[in-house]
Amino acid sequence: MKNLFTELRVALIATIVLALLVCGIYPAMVWVVAQGLFPTEAKGSLIMRGGKITGSDLIGQGFIDSKYFHPRPSAAGSGYDATSSGGTNLGPTSKRLVDTIKQRVFAYRSENGLAPDILVPADAVTASASGLDPHISLKNAYLQAPRVAKARELSEKTVLREVAIATESRDLGILGEARVNVLKLNIALDGILR
16 A cells, blocks of 8 residues: 555656646746747737738738739638638549639639630649648739739839739748748738829
8 A cells, every 4th residue: 555655646746747847847938938039920920010910921811802912712710710720621532622623713814814724823722731821922923913903003013023022932942932921912012102
């Protein structure tokens, strides 16, 4: 019986020590380091405009007005819901996925005035794994630029200059592709005075 109480005492002490380490000390250390080294990222990479939070650099949001660049489609909740992040999990042989992409290709071509022979970028018609990707490809941005320029009564050259400014290069110079943050680009375009 004495051995049982010794083992229980050891197990209880180990549980308390691990709970303090894993649930208290470790998270506190991570928070302190994040606040010290990466304060903007630790606070959600929020974009402020006029003293108000406009969005996050890391989370996509929906834009439907023709004067805005449109993001990738979203499968997160009812669309760009950060509390319901996730993809559709539909495979390449899914009839539902194929039909959805066909509808999106048709809608993309219609809204951007594209000829039937122009290829639509994959990121324009497929959702990302999280459904919250804040970026679009350069090709996607270039195809949307004429629509945005016309809706804003700006020259295409002006809009393409803003696309170039908003373009982010590959991570570490080799990972991924060059991309455009849709929220930052749309905010920059809203700031242009005619």
